[in-house]
Amino acid sequence: MATSSFLHPSLGFLVLAVILPFLPGRQWKWLLLIPPVIALWSVFTMTPGVHAVLPYLGEQVILGRVDRLSLIFAQVFAVMSLIGMTYALNVPDKGSHIAASLYVAGSFGSVFAGDYLSLFVFWELMSIGSTFLIFLNRSRESTLAGFRYFLFHTVGGLFLLGGLLLRHQATGSFAFDHIPADGAALYDWLILIGFCVNAAVVPLHAWLPDAYPRATVAGAVFMCAFTTKTAVYVLARGFAGWEILAVAGAVMAVYGVGHAIIANSARRILAYDIISQVGYMAVGIGVGTAMTLDGAAAHAYAHILYKSLLFMSIGCLIQGLGTDRLEKLGGLASRLPWITLFFTVGSLSISGMPLFNGFVTKTMTIAGTAAAHHTAIALALEVATVGTFIAVGIRLPYFVFWRRRPADAGPEPVWKPLPWNMYAGMALAAVLCIAQGVHPDMLYHFLPYAVDVPYEPWAAWNVLQALLLLGFAGLATYLLRGLLVTHPGVNLDFDYFYRLIGKALLFVICRPIAWIDGLWSEVYRVIGLNALKVLGWVSAWFDRSVIDCMVDGSAITVSDVGRLGAKLQSGNLQNYLAMTGVLFLLIFGLVWYLG
Amino acid sequence: MSSLGALFDRLGKQHRLWRNLFFAALVLLLGLNLMIRPEEAHFGWDAYPGAFAAFGLVVGFVLLLILEKIVRPLIARKEDFYGDI
Known part of the structure; x- marks a missing residue:
């Protein structure tokens, strides 16, 4: 029962997923852009409140809880869906678009869900859609990775289901609201574990670097944006101020970047760095002040933009050259200058370089954490900032774009030209990364919580601190550049124990x-x-x-x-x-x- | 090669220029740090000029040394370690 002020953004994507199999020819590709445009319009016009309340088995199912927290996540999801669909416009496989549509619909549904019942349904829809984005890469490797991914998310979903049913038995309600850390019951912990699986909290994280590098080129772009950030949203909604999340976030930030520094394929480096960046958000949520919660939301927004830009850039290499293995790449800056440029924007953003959006969100989270006297955790985030710059700001672009291609890397792969829309998707994300970095208010304006003293990212000290940190981390890398070599093979992670x-x-x-x-x-x-x-x-x-x-x-x-x-x-x-x-x-x- | 590609090609070959510019920038940043300090030192040590420079340098060193010299040899395996999956 939609009101005039609320049109659920999932609707367009669900309709697209249903009608797509029946559309002949190739011109259906233009329809892919319609649901994101509707979602954007919907997000910018909907009014705060509770909408679309449906009675179901004597319960109230709330499909449209609209407030500033759900709105900022829905907004970046809408923007991201437009970027992703633009990038994927020329993918001929309808199945891939159907999976992506269901996945995005599930994410929107989770963000606007006001009760655990509808949240669970949309949560599982996300899981199914994203699993097919891995399967549809159509290789034995991706099939098996997709199966492991689905198995792990099913376990996570069962934790969530067990928690919400036990919670209903105890409280008589499916309402999805904030849960105070003091006096939390077993069912609250079960729900938290279910959320933490999707947030890739260490040690429940290994599905992410296992699955994302094996998804389709466009599928990985969607996946890097929605699963973990939907989890960040539900954690912010339900578990803000839980100290354990701050500790877990600090561990994630350092652990993820540690693996990113020594990983050997570009998408795996980016996948590990997702864990690290989501760690910042978990810290913001766990510390739970208005400033850190705003920082978490802002960082989720920025991260979706720059991480999708990085995945799109590397996806271009996979589609055009057929590989993202570091030992096989090199010397691409002059051959593929536009991809180099877009990748550089993404890597400087994720590194927190001034003028790029990572700077205005990452520093906000760290400053808020330090101001809340979580000094050790703030310090861990600074360590992760150094590591991120080394992994994605220096090592990855050096091996892929700037070094001379090694002679023992085999014959140089032939470049297959890419369709224009892939460049358009990257350009859209790159422009937003820079625009938010230069004008942080275009992001801060939408932040959910009011703070007494607004954060000023462009204060002289903040800029100088970032430049000092990154500059001297760069000096350390330069002095130890002899250690930067590629090592073909895999690095063990917790998936060893899963197996x-x-x-x-x-x-x-x-x-x-x-x-x-x-x-x-x-x-x-x-x-x-x-x-x-x-x-x-x-x-x-x-x-x-x-x-x-x-x-x-x-x-x-x-x-x-x-x-x-x-x-x-x-x-x-x-x-x-x-x-x-x-x-x-x-x-x-x-x-x-x-x- | 496009004009942007040619530009990147030229820039990529200017190793010495980039290195000198980089070192000059670091010196400039340290100089600025003598004048610009945090209003509130959250960690204590960050009140001193050059503290964050030292932090970035030391953390960069430690991360690279530990990860490349200790962690990687411990956890690196061949590509087919898990069989064909």
Whole structure:
């Protein structure tokens, strides 16, 4: 029941997903841009309040809770959906667009959900849509990664489901509101774990660097934007001020960047850096002041823009050159200058360089954390800032774009030209990264919480501090540049333990089942087979004695009758007349007797 | 090669120029830090000029050394470590 002031942004994407399979030709691609435009219009025109309340099984399902927190996330989701659909415009695979549409619809639905029931439905829709964005890369590697991704998110979803059902049993309500940290019950922790899976909180994070590098080129662009940021939103909504999130965020920020520095494929570096950047947001939420919550929301906004820009740039290399392995790349700055330029904007943004949007959001979160006297955590974020600059600001662009391509990297791959829309998507994101960096108010204006003293990112000290930190981190990297080499191979992560747990589970489940199966086979062999033998003997006897007798008797009778008939057919007309006369007399006698 | 590509090509070959500009910028930043200080030193040590420069340098060193020399050798495996998955 939509009111005039609320049109759910998911609607356009759901309609697109339903009608797309039935549209012929190739011109349907222009329809891909309509849902994002509707979503943008919807987000900028909807009024705060509670909309689209549906009664369901005696509960109130709220599809449209609109306030400043949901609005800022919905706004960046709408912007991102336009960027993503523009980038993916020429992808011929309808399945990919359907999966992306369902995924985006699930994200919008989660952001506007006012109750756990509808949140769960949209949460799972996201999980299904994103899984297909991995499957549709259509390789054995991506199929298996997609399966692991879905399995992990199903487990996370079950935590959420268990928590919300237990919560309903205890409180009688599915309302999705803030949960105070003091006095939280078991069901609240279950819900938190469910959210933390999607937020890639260490050690529940390894699905992310496992799956994102194996998704389709356009799919990874969508995925880097929506799953973790939807989780950030629900954490901000439900768990603001939970100290444990601040600690977890600090661990994420440092752990993610540590892996990013030594990873070997470009998309895996970016995937690990997502964990690190979401760590900043988790810290902001965990500290829970107005400034850090604003910082978390702002950083989520900026991160969606610059991380999608980075994934788009690397996606271009995968589509055009067929690889994102660092040991096979190099010397692309002069060959692919526009992609180099867009990547540079993204890498400077993520590094928190002044003039780019990461600077105005990352420093806000760190300053808010320090101002709230979480000094050690703020320090961990500064360490992560240094690491991010080394990983994505220096190492990644150096190996991909600026170094001379190594002679042992094999034959130089042939560049396949890319469609214009991929450049358009990157340009849109790059312009926004710079615009927000130069004019932070165009982002700050939408922040959800009012602060007493507004943060001034362009204060002289803030700019100088950022430049000092990044500049001397760059000096350290320059002095240790001999350590910067590529290493083909994989680096172990917590997914090693996931696989062990999976094997142990299989062992635990398979052993008893195998034992029962063996026992049953023995019982069958001893009892079942003998019983079958007896039954077979009885059946054979019955067949021989009864069935065969009846069948044989019938056959003999038919044979005798046939033989008699043959004898009667002598060919003599006299015999036939005599027999006709006898037959007539018999019939006459019978009729006379009966009459 | 496009004009932007040619520009990047030229810039990429100016190693010495970039290095000198980089060092000059670092010196300039340190000089500015003598005049510009934080209003409130959150960490204590950041009240001193050059503190964040030292922090960036030391953290950069430590991160690279620990990760490349200790962590990577411990966790690096061959590409097919998990089989074909």
